[in-house]
């Protein structure tokens with residue numbers, strides 16, 4: 757079996773919300789790629805509702821790119837407790853937290869979901885602006901941390 761880095765994380769010991777730098781990969785030509793976990797809610801205790809995480813995904817795809825150059829991808833985790841994020845270059849956790857706080861604050865002020873139509877989205881009805889705002893307010897209140905294991 758191939759070892760998968762994220763399977764090595766003890767999900768019983770983490771304390772959400774947090775940003776974890778999962779690793780920096782180096783390509784054949786020397787390019788660096790950084791991979792992050794953006795954990796919004798506590799694993800095995802809570803899940804983000806489908807509509808809410810999907811709407812967050814649409815907003816974060818736009819707003820995170822305003823702050824992080826070289827952002828390749830930000831996608832929901834299958835366990836619905838947060839997002840994976842991949843960037844070109846080496847990016848520091850503090851910079852990601854700053855970008856998340858910026859994005860979440862901006863989400864709380866939105867009145868329309870970007871690209872929530874059948875041309876631009878695969879499940880255009882699966883959205884909730886209210887849930888995305890509620891999650892954003894909550895994460896801002898709790899505060900994204902760089903420390904992810906509880907003491």
Ligand SMILES: [Zn+2]
Pocket residue numbers: 810814876877878879880
């Ligand atoms: Zn979509």
